Amino acid sequence: MAGLRLDLHVHSLHSPDSSLSVGTIVTNLAARGLNGFALTDHNSTAGHAELAAWQAKVPELILVPGVEVSTVEGHLLLYGVRTAPSAGRPVAETIAWARAQGAVPVLAHPFRRSHGVGRTVAESVSVSAIETMNGHNSPRANRRAAAVASFRKLGSTGGSDVHELSDLGRAYTELPEGISTVDGVLEAIRSGRSRAAGRTLDLPGRVRTEWRTVVLRLRRGLRPI
Numbered sequence: 001m002a003g004l005r006l007d008l009h010v011h012s013l014h015s016p017d018s019s020l021s022v023g024t025i026v027t028n029l030a031a032r033g034l035n036g037f038a039l040t041d042h043n044s045t046a047g048h049a050e051l052a053a054w055q056a057k058v059p060e061l062i063l064v065p066g067v068e069v070s071t072v073e074g075h076l077l078l079y080g081v082r083t084a085p086s087a088g089r090p091v092a093e094t095i096a097w098a099r100a101q102g103a104v105p106v107l108a109h110p111f112r113r114s115h116g117v118g119r120t121v122a123e124s125v126s127v128s129a130i131e132t133m134n135g136h137n138s139p140r141a142n143r144r145a146a147a148v149a150s151f152r153k154l155g156s157t158g159g160s161d162v163h164e165l166s167d168l169g170r171a172y173t174e175l176p177e178g179i180s181t182v183d184g185v186l187e188a189i190r191s192g193r194s195r196a197a198g199r200t201l202d203l204p205g206r207v208r209t210e211w212r213t214v215v216l217r218l219r220r221g222l223r224p225i
Contacts, residue, residue: 003177004035005197006062006185007169009077009108009131009159014041015068018163022050025168029061032169036062036185038159040077043070043087064182068108069094074117075108077131077157080186091117095126104186106157109134110148111141122148129189133158133196135171142200155189158196171198 010025011018022039029037039051048065055063066079071091078085078094081103085094095105106129109115110122122130122145132146133156149156158171174195175188188194 004062004175004179005033005169005172006036006038006064006175007032007034007160007162007171008038008064008066008079008106008157008173009040009068009134009171010037010162010168011041011068012039012047014044014046015163016042020162020165022047022054024165025162026054026058026061026063028165028168034169034172036064037168038064038066038077038079040066040068040159042068043084045081045084048082062180062182062185064185070115071117073121074110074112075115076117076127077106077108077159079104079106079189080182091121091125104128104189106131106189107145109137109141109145109161111144112137113141116141119144119148123152127154129155129157129192129194131159131196132156133171133198133200135160135162135167135198135200137161137200139200146196153192155192155194156196157189157194158198160198169198171196171200173197 012020051063067084069076070087071094073091078098085097098105105127110117130149157173160167160170162168174197
């Protein structure tokens, strides 16, 4: 699939585990070969106003308002949202809320040991696509997600799970040529026309990321995201 490349899993300083400004992310997209990204802060849409301001400055890019929601079962990505739903609700209930808002629900890293929804939910819950290339996942976890997406005949998405600038663009989503708006991106995901691409961290990289996660969680008083 030749076309656009968007990193659909990016965290800014509005997440407790990232210090990146929205502007830093936007101004580094072209250098990473990206046509846009989705801002998916944890349980927050606080960065959406800044995202919209940047979209007006750089109309050639596609900047997708999103959120990564913590549900009872695990993390869920929502694209095209205006506000964040309440965290800690069942995943099916959160998906129903998202669809009522016109948003697109996608399972985030479903086979991650922490924060993944697991196989039972991944095989049954009513999402539009599954994130099958997460830049912080193990290769095995990504392969398992891809197998479920293929079995269910769902589209796949890719995202670097950005918390540091070095992560940006490692994993991404390929979309058909000709899409130029957020609505076009959402419709492509809904209709199964998105495909995950890129790579994940090597083992030393994943170890460093796990250690960073532990340190940040300790700073939060062991509170999960």
